[in-house]
Amino acid sequence: MPADLPDDPDQLAELLRPALLRVARRLRQEASKAGLSALDVLLLVEIKRQPGVGVSDLADAEQMSRPAMSTHIKRLEAAGWISRLSHVSDGRRSGLTITPAGLAALAETRRRRNDWLAARLARLTPAERQALAEAAAPLLALVEVQP
Incomplete structure (x- = not known):
């Protein structure tokens, strides 16, 4: 590791945190x-990934109360981004699915984020872009769920 980069996890955290937050x-x-x-993006992505997921399951996964999650889901439903599906074996339960409008909203969000990031990356040198490419996997490892 180059001498000017910290090897100590606490020092590295202090160096990376402000940049990652910004x-x-x-x-x-x-x-x-x-x-x-x-939160909208997070929920839409999860519903897209797990069609038929229930409100309670989403609340548990996001460590959120069921009433709070229900409020968010109702808002997404009112916006036309998700819809409810009747449960096959239990008519009292319903699952959630993303609508074409929800998919379009996610695609627009992804496009805007990628455009913003690509414009900033284009300003960097090839060596700086390479360093960021090499950092992508370790950064993802920071947030992966460990058993």
């Missing part, structure tokens, strides 16, 4: 320009 904030701002909050 980048994340800007990406959230780009999503909001498409009309979605960070």
